[in-house]
Amino acid sequence: MKYGGYNSGRRSCFVIDRLSKKDRHKRLVQLIDENPFVTDRELTRQLKVSIQTIRLDRMELGIPELRERMKQMAEHSYDQVRSLSLEEVIGDVVDLQLDKSGISIFEIREEHVFSKTRIARGHYVFAQANSLAVAVINDEIALTSSADIRFLRQVKLGEKCIAKAYVRNIAGQKAKVEVFTYVSDEMVFQGNFVIYRSAGE
Amino acid sequence: MKYGGYNSGRRSCFVIDRLSKKDRHKRLVQLIDENPFVTDRELTRQLKVSIQTIRLDRMELGIPELRERMKQMAEHSYDQVRSLSLEEVIGDVVDLQLDKSGISIFEIREEHVFSKTRIARGHYVFAQANSLAVAVINDEIALTSSADIRFLRQVKLGEKCIAKAYVRNIAGQKAKVEVFTYVSDEMVFQGNFVIYRSAGE
DNA sequence: CAAATATTAGAACCTGGTACTAATGTTAAG
DNA sequence: CTTAACATTAGTACCAGGTTCTAATATTTG
Numbered sequence: 001m002k003y004g005g006y007n008s009g010r011r012s013c014f015v016i017d018r019l020s021k022k023d024r025h026k027r028l029v030q031l032i033d034e035n036p037f038v039t040d041r042e043l044t045r046q047l048k049v050s051i052q053t054i055r056l057d058r059m060e061l062g063i064p065e066l067r068e069r070m071k072q073m074a075e076h077s078y079d080q081v082r083s084l085s086l087e088e089v090i091g092d093v094v095d096l097q098l099d100k101s102g103i104s105i106f107e108i109r110e111e112h113v114f115s116k117t118r119i120a121r122g123h124y125v126f127a128q129a130n131s132l133a134v135a136v137i138n139d140e141i142a143l144t145s146s147a148d149i150r151f152l153r154q155v156k157l158g159e160k161c162i163a164k165a166y167v168r169n170i171a172g173q174k175a176k177v178e179v180f181t182y183v184s185d186e187m188v189f190q191g192n193f194v195i196y197r198s199a200g201e
Numbered sequence: 202m203k204y205g206g207y208n209s210g211r212r213s214c215f216v217i218d219r220l221s222k223k224d225r226h227k228r229l230v231q232l233i234d235e236n237p238f239v240t241d242r243e244l245t246r247q248l249k250v251s252i253q254t255i256r257l258d259r260m261e262l263g264i265p266e267l268r269e270r271m272k273q274m275a276e277h278s279y280d281q282v283r284s285l286s287l288e289e290v291i292g293d294v295v296d297l298q299l300d301k302s303g304i305s306i307f308e309i310r311e312e313h314v315f316s317k318t319r320i321a322r323g324h325y326v327f328a329q330a331n332s333l334a335v336a337v338i339n340d341e342i343a344l345t346s347s348a349d350i351r352f353l354r355q356v357k358l359g360e361k362c363i364a365k366a367y368v369r370n371i372a373g374q375k376a377k378v379e380v381f382t383y384v385s386d387e388m389v390f391q392g393n394f395v396i397y398r399s400a401g402e
Numbered sequence: 403c404a405a406a407t408a409t410t411a412g413a414a415c416c417t418g419g420t421a422c423t424a425a426t427g428t429t430a431a432g
Numbered sequence: 433c434t435t436a437a438c439a440t441t442a443g444t445a446c447c448a449g450g451t452t453c454t455a456a457t458a459t460t461t462g
Contacts (some may be wrong), residue, residue, distance in 0.1 A: 021408075036279070037272075039449065050410050055451080065450055067268065067417090071238075074271040077278025078237065090324065122345030123291065123331040127324035134323070143355060144323030150347040222439075240418065251441050256420080266419055268448090 024049065028057050036069050090127040091163060098138035099175075102165045104128060113157045120155040125189050129179040132165045133193040137175050141198035145174065149191040159183045173197060222258075225250065229258050237270050291328040292364060299339035300376075303366045305329060314358045321356040326390050330380040333366045334394040338376050342399035346375065350392035360384045374398060 019027060024047055031046055032038060040054045047054065058065070064072070091106030106128040108120045126149060134142045155161060161181050168176040174194055181189035220228060225248055232247055233239060241255045248255065259266070265273070292307030307329040309321045327350060335343045356362060362382050369377040375395055382390035 037276070041449080052410055052412095053408080056409085067271075067449070070268075070271050070275040073275035073278050075238070077274050117342055119342075119344060121331070122335070122348075123324060123328035126327055126331070126348075127322075130322070130324040130327070141318055141320075143320060144352050146351045147323075147327075148349050151345050154344060242418080253441055253443095254439080257440085260420095268418065 025057055025061060029061060032063060039066050090131045093135055096136065099167050099170065102132050102136040104132045104163045106161045108155055108157055108159050118157040122151055125155055125161060125181060128161055128163050129181055129189060129191045132163050133177040133179055133195055136165045136167055136177060137195050137197050139197040143196045145194040145196040147191055147193045151189055153186065153188045155183060155188050226258055226262060230262060233264060240267055291332045294336055297337060300368050300371065303333050303337040305333045305364045307362045309356055309358055309360050319358040323352055326356055326362060326382060329362055329364050330382055330390060330392045333364050334378040334380055334396055337366045337368055337378060338396050338398055340398040344397045346395045346397040348392055348394045352390055354387065354389045356384060356389050
């Protein structure tokens with residue numbers, strides 16, 4: 001096979017279509033990042049080197065083989081789906097006295113904040129309170145009818161929100177639930193919910 | 202090999218540890234559902250049949266091999282992660298006149314409803330309205346300060362929510378935004394938002 | 403030039419299968 | 433009882449997409 005010329009060291013390349021080892025590694029990482037489903041064979045075409053080189057490169061870079069990459073993604077998504085389907089309620093309900101009160105904890109993660117400011121999007125804070133307000137009502141069907149809410153201070157990435165719900169009164173189809181959300185001792189959110197319920201029980 | 206005895210037809214089994222074909226199929230589906238990462242070899246242990254039987258069963262049931270299952274899960278999660286990271290805002294903003302009005306569309310899917318009733322959880326409907334109310338404000342930083350909301354009618358699985366936001370007035374750090382959400386021509390949600398903004402611009 | 407490094411080639415082996423052929427076990431129907 | 437139909441098992445060849453190893457060759461640098 002005719003070589004285009006080596007250029008792995010400090011010398012410049014004299015053929016365009018062959019990259020230095022460093023550059024090839026960068027490109028390799030980039031290609032796999034763009035498309036994790038690419039095989040080594042496909043990579044040989046993109047990088048114009050032998051399949052052995054691709055494999056040595058993956059070794060050096062600690063990039064696992066295609067099947068292992070797929071397995072990891074599959075496991076990741078499996079965990080996510082499981083936690084997501086469990087996450088019918090936003091936040092972990094840690095205490096619940098039906099028709100009386102409840103407490104839930106919710107940690108603000110990357111996906112909950114504005115990327116610019118790292119401040120939580122309001123609807124996540126609301127979602128925790130709303131979930132709890134619905135959960136605390138001891139009824140087959142409980143739906144939010146209306147709410148009056150105040151965001152008292154910004155909640156930042158990494159902060160743990162502790163929501164406390166109190167059922168203020170139940171009359172027929174309507175229940176009034178008050179929710180206060182705290183970060184440590186500071187109140188960050190307050191909401192008055194009217195929850196519609198299926199009357200029974 | 203000693204047979205425990207067949208029982209695929211209408212006859213009863215006379216050995217406990219061997220299931221009829223139908224029951225084995227059920228169990229097989231169940232096992233793979235519980236753990237999609239199970240190999241055929243592991244299944245032979247659980248079901249006490251040969252690996253060929255397992256493979257014939259998978260064929261009949263249209264269950265792909267382990268690697269194919271993992272690939273599908275990986276692809277699924279890849280799509281999800283990509284769409285999720287784009288989904289900073291709940292709902293698709295289809296029209297936006299900054300500091301004036303905006304429209305967004307949001308379809309209620311499985312993950313947004315109570316599994317029992319198939320009625321949308323309130324916080325998703327709220328999230329769409331809240332996202333839009335924040336988006337419509339032409340400012341570097343815009344955060345929900347308070348809101349007064351009404352859920353006028355239940356929104357069901359599959360329904361398309363069309364939210365329309367109108368900026369009512371802007372004074373200093375506070376902007377008032379009114380949002381109405383419709384399913385076809387019916388109003389299902391109404392909210393008055395007070396949005397805090399960084400004053401500038 | 404020689405040593406060091408980079409690249410390529412090739413063979414053996416692995417997992418978790420598919421596809422196919424064939425034998426054997428079991429049951430129901432004639 | 434026999435036979436056809438179905439269920440199960442066994443075994444072989446083959447595949448993708450690798451790993452692991454040895455060895456040869458190319459290129460660069462000292």
